[in-house]
Amino acid sequence: MKVRCPVCKNNNMISDEEVSGFLFSLHCEKCEQLLSVKITVQALSVVKTASARNVDTDDKNRVSTWIKENMDKLDLPVLPVLATRIQEARKDPNCSLDDVVALVQTDQIIASRILALANSAMYGGLVEITDMKRAINRLGLNVTETLVHALENRRIYSSENKQVKQILEDLWMHALGTALTSQIIAQELKMENVPEIFTAGLLHDFGYVLFVQALIQAKTFKVDLGSMNVEEFMEVAFEDHAKLGAHYLREKGLPKSLITIIACHEEIPEEEASNNSLHVVALANQLCKKVGLGPVHDADIRLELTESAQILGFNELKLADLEVKCEDMVQKVAACLE
Ligand SMILES: [Fe+2]
């Protein structure tokens, strides 16, 4: 059996005889991190009866396969379009501030929030602004674009369904945290595609949102979400969330560079080892798990040992600084977006 260390990415090989039960622990041979390994099963029906011991690897029973096959029947979240339009418009060298203003004003709710943000303690100046052109001028085009993205994404994470309200809230904080942390890292590294990296951070765990929506709507599973706690849900969804999110967003026409980041953010394949945008989001994702932004909290993650931190040149000191910046930014921005 191969146990891949989530911290240093080392593959630890252990023989089946050494495996005792469905839950065991071992020290990673490379970084010595204590890893607790749970052998998970793929069929949702088994999650409902935790004592079951039959491992069903039949693809047909996988939730993600079912979602892929039934995508047209499910009422899945509408993807943000305004931010994408702004992003496209800005690629045109003739794009002016007026063009961006006109685009923002096509969505009155977003427009009013942008105006409020330009006057907020986070971005505000001394003089109150009441017109959109001056508001966008104060924020700057990059910040405006990322805020439109964040505002549009926020809508995806709200639901009237009480059973999923909390998990969606947690997933939203994680998405926002990963996006903002990715942005800080990309800015520090003076990377050129900062808005794109921010978007990738926002969308990296989109697969979980699909799982939530599908589980609410899919009577086939007969799953009572009320009896499934957040940990159980994350366990069911973890294995496939990255691939599922990438599949859905590819169908929606998102660019390949974004899809690669979404598909590979939990485990970077060798052929993407020099993809720095991917490393930025992967590191931000781990950092948010470490500080507890989102449904998963793992304070033991040693970020400095991760492949991404090493490739991007983030040592312990820089990472500690990044943690503080991330927590500070997320609280402030989240409050502004409510
Ligand atoms: Fe993820």
Ligand SMILES: [Fe+2]
């Ligand atoms: Fe994540």
